[in-house]
Amino acid sequence: MDLELSDTQALVQKTARDFASRVVAPQAAEIDEREKFPREILRGLADLGLMAINVPQELGGSGAGVVSAALALQEIARACASTAVMMSVTNMVGEAIARFGTDAQKQRHCPRLAGGEYATGSFALSEPDAGSDPGGMRTTARRDGGEWVIDGAKQWITGGSYAGVYIVWARTAGPETGARGISCFLVEGGANGLKVGRPEDKMGIRGSDTVPLEFDGVRVPAEALLGQENGGFKIAMMALDGGRIGISSQAIGIARAALAESVEYAKERKTFGVPIAQHQAIQWKLADMHTQIEAAHLLSMRAAALKEADQPFSREASISKLFASEMAVRVANEAVQIHGGYGYTREFAAERHLRDARVTMIYEGTSEIQRLVIARTVLS
Ligand code: CAA
Numbered sequence: 584m585d586l587e588l589s590d591t592q593a594l595v596q597k598t599a600r601d602f603a604s605r606v607v608a609p610q611a612a613e614i615d616e617r618e619k620f621p622r623e624i625l626r627g628l629a630d631l632g633l634m635a636i637n638v639p640q641e642l643g644g645s646g647a648g649v650v651s652a653a654l655a656l657q658e659i660a661r662a663c664a665s666t667a668v669m670m671s672v673t674n675m676v677g678e679a680i681a682r683f684g685t686d687a688q689k690q691r692h693c694p695r696l697a698g699g700e701y702a703t704g705s706f707a708l709s710e711p712d713a714g715s716d717p718g719g720m721r722t723t724a725r726r727d728g729g730e731w732v733i734d735g736a737k738q739w740i741t742g743g744s745y746a747g748v749y750i751v752w753a754r755t756a757g758p759e760t761g762a763r764g765i766s767c768f769l770v771e772g773g774a775n776g777l778k779v780g781r782p783e784d785k786m787g788i789r790g791s792d793t794v795p796l797e798f799d800g801v802r803v804p805a806e807a808l809l810g811q812e813n814g815g816f817k818i819a820m821m822a823l824d825g826g827r828i829g830i831s832s833q834a835i836g837i838a839r840a841a842l843a844e845s846v847e848y849a850k851e852r853k854t855f856g857v858p859i860a861q862h863q864a865i866q867w868k869l870a871d872m873h874t875q876i877e878a879a880h881l882l883s884m885r886a887a888a889l890k891e892a893d894q895p896f897s898r899e900a901s902i903s904k905l906f907a908s909e910m911a912v913r914v915a916n917e918a919v920q921i922h923g924g925y926g927y928t929r930e931f932a933a934e935r936h937l938r939d940a941r942v943t944m945i946y947e948g949t950s951e952i953q954r955l956v957i958a959r960t961v962l963s
Contacts, residue, residue, distance in 0.1 A: 586884070588654070595651040598631055599658035607662035614665055614790035615935050618782070620745065621666050621790055622702055628659070628670055629699025635677040642681055643694030649825070649891040653832045653883055660836025661843075664939035665790030667836060668946075669703050671829035672741045676704030676750055679822040680769070683810045688769055692748045701747020701772070706826070707737040707796060708752050708819050714739070715952050717752065717819060718762035722798060724753035731768060731808065733776075733801040739946070743794040744779050747772045750822075751798070752815050760813070767815035768807045776801040787938030824897045825890060826947045827904040831883040834904075834911035834943040835876060841911075841918035841936040842872045848922055848931070859921070868921060872914045879907040898960045905953035908943035915940040 588596065607624055614621055628634050636652035638644025645651070652674055660667035677696040681689055695701045713719040722735025733753050743749070749770045756764025770777065780795035810818050846869060849860035859865045882903040889896035915937040919926035926933040944950045 588650075591647050592651045592654060595633075595636065595645070595647050596654040596658060599633060599655035602627060602631060602633075603658045603662035607659060607666055611663040611665075612929075612932065612935070614663055615787075615939075616789075616929070618789045620792050621663070621669075622745070624663075624666050625669060625673075625702055626699045628666075629697065632697070633659070634670060634673050634699060635681075635693065635697030636674055638674075638677045638681045638693055638697055642689050643697035644677065644681065645697075649828065649887045650884065653828055653887040656829055656832035657836040657839065657880075660833040661840045662836075663790065664833060664837050664936075665788045667833045668788055668791045668830075669742045671826065671833060672706055673701075673704045675822055675826040675829060676706055676748065678825060679750060679818060680704075680748075680809070682821075683818050684769075685806065687806060688809065692769065695747055702745035703742030703747070703792075705740050705743045705746035705749045706822070707740050707743070707749045707770075709737060709739045711736055711738045711795070715949055718765070718816060720752060720754060720765065721758075722751070722753040724755050724766060724768060726805075727802075729805050730802045731805065733768065733770070733798045733803065735798050737796040737798070739783070740794050740796050741946075742792050743796055744782065744792045745772075749777075749796070750809060752819055753798075755815075756813055762816040764813055765815040765819075766812050767809045767818055768803050769809055770798075770801060770803055770807065774801050774803070785942070787935070787940070787942055789938075820897075823947055824900045827900040827953075828883055828886050828890065828896075830943050830947045831879065831886070831900075831903040831907035834907040834940060835879050835883060837936050837940045837943070838872070838876050838879070838907075838911040838914040841915045841933060841940075842869070842876060844932055844936075845869060845872065845918045845921045848925075852923075865921060868917050872917055875910045875914060879903070879910045882906055898957060901948070901953040901956040904943075904948065905950055905957065908940070909950060911940035911943055912937070 632645035635644035640646040755766040778797040886899040886903040918933040
């Protein structure tokens with residue numbers, strides 16, 4: 584595996600880093616405090632080609648690959664984790680449509696996701712009673728002439744208030760068929776019968792829109808089916824394998840911010856007559872934080888490189904997501920500790936990083952689900 588970045592990867596990383604420090608970072612505290620949906624920032628990301636990084640250029644994407652996408656997400660997450668998760672999910676939705684869609688579906692949605700005409704794309708898989716086990720979903724889609732009629736409820740939908748397109752999973756065969764009786768559909772924002780609920784009041788990523796959705800007889804044409812009838816579960820799994828690299832990147836970005844701010848603080852803050860950076864207790868914390876971030880980065884690069892090379896990468900994505908998300912929580916927690924009492928206040932970003940990091944152990948597959956995926960491969 585080549586650890587040198589290609590010219591394209593380095594350019595995407597630099598583009599994201601510049602935009603993150605110039606535009607995103609200065610707004611991050613306000614986005615969190617006011618739970619502000621960062622519409623203009625998402626538009627700016629689209630203008631830079633960062634909302635469809637691994638979508639082919641002929642569909643409006645950047646065609647810059649999986650490693651580039653991971654690097655860009657790290658940079659944006661370092662500035663604002665709320666923005667990063669919507670960027671990650673929108674990239675995942677664009678990639679899934681580009682990979683599994685018909686020509687008409689690709690032409691309709693990919694350029695709009697890439698170009699920012701759609702603020703977000705949403706991934707509507709989870710339900711109030713089916714998160715870790717999407718095979719147990721209850722939302723249904725039944726054929727009615729040339730249409731599908733969708734009824735049910737979805738939960739925890741990132742960007743769901745603003746999505747131009749939702750990928751919606753629904754049962755198209757009886758509940759006894761489990762994961763093998765699920766199909767997915769492209770539903771456009773504002774569809775009749777689609778009700779967007781009140782945004783969740785969350786611990787972290789408070790600028791990221793997270794909503795429940797209700798489908799009350801939502802009608803979509805037969806051509807809205809994405810992939811094969813009853814083949815939707817595998818599309819979800821394949822998309823999530825890639826999405827998990829995105830969440831790893833988000834976690835790494837958060838941890839990098841927590842470390843950088845801890846270093847800065849440790850050089851300024853004095854105890855016992857010297858900056859706390861001179862105390863071995865703090866140096867060891869900083870060394871451990873740095874080491875863990877580097878390890879998470881290498882795991883995520885391995886998963887991204889495998890995906891980019893069209894090699895199996897499901898296990899590596901789970902390993903990367905498991906390690907990076909738990910690492911980010913540890914690192915952000917240490918950042919609070921290094922900041923002492925100030926770290927527990929809103930005066931410093933350390934507390935935001937800890938709140939933001941926590942969700943990475945939950946969404947796109949909890950740590951327990953990642954362990955399940957990894958254990959299956961260890962035991963096989
Ligand atoms: N790639 C391709 N196919 C896969 C696959 C993968 N990674 N994983 C499973 N499959 C296939 C299996 O081969 C099997 O195919 P056959 O029918 O041909 O045999 C089929 O899918 C069913 O697989 P399993 O029997 O393994 O399914 P399961 O019910 O045991 O579930 C699971 C496996 C890994 C636990 C899965 O349910 C899972 O990943 N759960 C977590 C769901 C999740 O991550 N949700 C996140 C919500 S989205 C989100 O958070 C987005 C956001 O907004 C931030």
